[in-house]
Amino acid sequence: MADIDVKLLPETLDPVQEHAAFLACFGHLGAVTAFTGVVRAAAKDVIVDYLYLDWYPGMTEASMHAIAETAAERFEIAALVIRHRCAKVKAGQPVVFVAAASSHRRAAFEAVDYMMDRLKSEAALWKREVGPDIDHWIEPTGKDAEDLQRWSKP
């Protein structure tokens, strides 16, 4: 059974500390891939002050756990971690951290890539982008659907 650790964080996410902890526990497996997503201060030239991520306590964590479990099984991964912010996340702050450890380099890459694609569209989160000239809910784009589609190929 894979070691899966998922946390939804309403206040803060420290990717450096998460990476350190994950490497300390699972680095010995040989290959560790980590992805960090940070809120950008501008999206298509429009200033973003913060994201607000609405969440459904219980269901959100379960949806992220399900994604990690599928990834662990599909790519034969020994350890996976997902850390996702919710509530208000200011520009420049980390919003998501995902890592995978395996004895196979390729599997670790694919598992993280896969989890990120699924988190975009299948984690029970609702993202709102707020700035001086904007305040709107983000919905998955055609690109997101395309990214997800990659994984249904044989």
Added chain:
Amino acid sequence: MADIDVKLLPETLDPVQEHAAFLACFGHLGAVTAFTGVVRAAAKDVIVDYLYLDWYPGMTEASMHAIAETAAERFEIAALVIRHRCAKVKAGQPVVFVAAASSHRRAAFEAVDYMMDRLKSEAALWKREVGPDIDHWIEPTGKDAEDLQRWSKP
């Protein structure tokens, strides 16, 4: 021009500190992918005490820099870092750290994946595996050649 930083390290490599420094400089771009390779204590059930990585001062750094430059150009990456150990690297110690920062998640994944595949076969390093029952030079396997071949597809 991409920000490329390559170092060959004969004594120690700290992936946590490297990740922290890279995130601090380039996290604001939005997407950071990092890969850490650690020497495994066993390969195919044979105990490994350490790797010895022979290197060619000057040429080794240049070969890694060339790999990073090609990756930056091919995947339109804003910042790349490669840290590679040389000399004696004990089991459990990190041997390689590669990271890419971009505003595009997929590009950051692909650049790191690509650099790892090329480092395996095209960095001017010679890896020797040493343990109680083994002492041999490692040469790229068919799998490594296959991994590399992926990137020559259109």
Added chain:
Amino acid sequence: MIDALFFGRVAEALGQRRTQIDVPAEGLSLLSLRARLFIGDDDSKVLMSVNQVIQSGDQALHDGDEVAFFSVFSGG
């Protein structure tokens, strides 16, 4: 009593995040609850869950159920 929760764009449109509804004697289905809450039928992007499991069709609701209405997910 049924707990009805709202998230994302739906919460914003309704101006509330939660309401509680008694199950009438004649019973209550998921889609009739949705209509009663004035969650527009024309908006095909409203998703529903019962006890945290996403449901796409209609079904009878029971006392103690937790029902939620929300827009499509966007995380990551």
Added chain:
Amino acid sequence: MIDALFFGRVAEALGQRRTQIDVPAEGLSLLSLRARLFIGDDDSKVLMSVNQVIQSGDQALHDGDEVAFFSVFSGG
């Protein structure tokens, strides 16, 4: 004088990492240097570089050149 360097399996086989060779009056080519250093011709996996640039064919060497012989790379 030419600086000849050896790495990896080649350094181990020769039992040395470096040697210096005077260019004879009649000149010296890369492949003749290789033969002179007793680096087996049967081992197709020996790679060569001149002034840190990998070379696959033969070429004349010059005073001050840095020549290296090594096995295939394996990093990562």
